Amino acid sequence: MDNGVERISSNELSDRMQVTASQIRQDLNNFGGFGQQGYGYNVKFLYQAIGKILGLDKTYNVIIVGAGNLGQALANYVRFEKRGFRVIAMFDINPQLVGRKVRGIEIRHLDTLSDYLKQNDIQIATLTLPKAAAEEVALKLVEGGVKAIWNFAHTDLNLPKDVIVENVHLSESLMQLSYNITRHQKGKDEKL
Amino acid sequence: MDNGVERISSNELSDRMQVTASQIRQDLNNFGGFGQQGYGYNVKFLYQAIGKILGLDKTYNVIIVGAGNLGQALANYVRFEKRGFRVIAMFDINPQLVGRKVRGIEIRHLDTLSDYLKQNDIQIATLTLPKAAAEEVALKLVEGGVKAIWNFAHTDLNLPKDVIVENVHLSESLMQLSYNITRHQKGKDEKL
Known part of the structure; x- marks a missing residue:
């Protein structure tokens, strides 16, 4: 579309x-199919249709709990905001950050936090705080009505089933990298 | 092991x-198998064996290019360092950060950067800088001999095939979350 x-x-x-063309057709057909035989896909329509599937046609109020480097990052x-994710408050306990x-x-x-959640409708809470505090804060968020958590804390949260949690484990991505380095190195050694 | x-x-x-038990057995067998019929897996041995597969038995010198909030985070x-990823230098152009x-x-x-790479053996470079600067810096890294890039910039890097790139697209994870919120909401609406 940009082009x-x-x-x-x-x-x-x-x-x-x-990705193979048949995989693309099959995947899109799972959501109803957006193309026409002999024509292909209308790019603008496809973009909007996929956005709708992903829930990007709505806006979400987001809070960030943990205002350290990662929370601030x-x-x-700004691009999250463009996609409809509006960060409207951050929380921390560090007196140098609060205010x-x-x-x-x-x-x-x-x-x-709990008072804030009573007065504001928050759809997503981002957890960028130390592991030790994550579960306690998550429970407070759930009590306050938050139904979706974007979790950067290095711990699996034990929450009611109707709460949606998306974990970001940066260390897994780093291990994927070191796995590929190792495999690559092994491949080179075997060729010698 | 911790327990x-x-x-x-x-x-x-x-x-x-x-994950199903047969999937676990099958996956581990792909790497040679580490269990014994009737005994199961020795936890310490399995931990070490998986660590070796992932390349965690080595140490890596890491630099971070882009010392903003994400780079600093x-x-x-510290846990990356415990796994063998030693960050030994950071780079930026912001005079308020340099030094x-x-x-x-x-x-x-x-x-x-280029001089630094001549004098130091760097295995991994982390890119936490704006999209616009990412490709130019990546090429400099490759010229300097870096073979693996952990890329947080929101762009696909066009690099020689022998360079290993691991992309972290945080927005994809956020979209996964909004997709699940949407699906969940739809499920509830349909039940009403």
Whole structure:
């Protein structure tokens, strides 16, 4: 779409995505199918349809609990806001952070979290705090009505089943990298 | 291992991991198999064997290019160091950051990167800088002999085939979350 392409075939998509054309057709058909035989896909329509599947046609109020470097990095990602994820408050216990603002977003004291949740409709809470505090805070969030948690704390949260948790384990990604380095090195050694 | 468990069956692993026991056996057999019929797996041995597969039995010199919030957050993850990933330098162009230290790690000027790479053996470079600068810096890293890049910039890097790139797309994880919220909400609406 950015390149001005108006329609695209599954074969052209396949070249760009390095996934087979039949896989692309099959995946999209699972959601109803958005292409036409002989025409392919209308790019703008497909973009909107996929956005709708992903829930990007709505806006979400987001809070960030843990205003350290990682929390601040996430608060600064303007592109999340463009996709409908509006960070409206941050929380921390560090007196050097409480009261400060990041991109206009106030850092509040964690003690005020429950009251805040009573007065605001929050769809997503981001957990960027130490492992030891994560579960206790998560339970407070759930009590306050939050139904979705984006969890960067290095721990699996034990929460009611209707709470949606998306874990980000950066160390898994780093291990994937070291696995590939090791495999690559092994491949080179075997060729010698 | 942390809980003092010395041996474990694939069935017990299955309960903990929520993957079928046969999948676990099959996966581990792909790497040679580490269990014994009727005994199961020796936990300490399995931990070491998996660590070796993942390349965690070695140490890696890591640099972080981009010393903003995200770069600093990664530099502060002591647990990466415990796994053998030693961050030994950071780079940035921001005069307010250059010369400062994060957890004892100096932030150097990006202009000194190529010289630094001549004098130091770096296995992994972490890219935590804006998209616009990522590819140029990545090419400099590759010229300097870096063979593995952990890429947090929101762009696909176009690099020689022997360079290993692990992309971290945080927005994909956030979209997974919003997809699950949407699906969950739809499920509830349909029940009404």
